[in-house]
Amino acid sequence: MYNAINRSQIFVLDQNEALDFYTTTLGLELADDLDLGFMRWLTVRVPGDPGREILLELVGPPAMDEATAEVAKELLTKGAMGGWLSISTDDARAAYDTLSERGVEINDELAEKPYGIDFGIRDPFGNAIRIGQLFDREES
């Protein structure tokens, strides 16, 4: 019935800041930056993986009313929004070193786990991102 997950979404508080973080700092690339009139359609993706994009959606009207947006902002900045990305890499240690040098907030140190080597970071707004070098499932 299905063949892929092609888009997912996380909330951000400022799309310019989000674009800078997700491309310049994190190393993803811009996929689409479109003014739809009612919203800015801003997506990023892993370089070389055009089939999967992440929508960086602004919290606020018209998608939600002001009062709801305030709740969403509070949850997001407390790390309780639930937005979460998992990005795979061939070299988690190198990714950790690079992102540490760039001043990214590490919220879970690099460590070897039963399923691979991974670590956690936060984006500027409170979203959690996991970066991992995963073992083959047969190995784990």
Place this chain on the structure above:
Amino acid sequence: MGSLNSRFENDNRRLLRARDLMDRRYWDDLDVTRLGQAAEMSRAHFIRSFKEAFGETPHRYLQRRRVERAMYLLRATNRQVTDICMEVGFSSLGSFSRTFAEIVGESPSTFRGRGLMPPVPSCFIKTWMRPSTFGEAERIDNA
């Protein structure tokens, strides 16, 4: 941080930074003064604000993080309980066992008897294995 426009957003984000520090370095000697510095707040303001934002004191959050990590190690390794107790940041087996039982509702060795952990991402283990503070475990003698 330019996008954090209101005071509560900015405070929340800084409090989250302090909470992340507890998650990241749970074994370390993280006193409230140091955590307050991570959140760029005075000690008293930090304790009050943390509880308002997350529903528990920083001390309790750190205890739960340590106990959650101990829960994982008890079920994922064969290491001695004393080693695990020290590794997660408790200074004595007595305080570890007391806190573990208070939060989880059973002793570390009883908990270990539940068997091995399945291999799922550790952030979910961290989140979902963390014993709830919003309803402490029943006292063992009542369980």
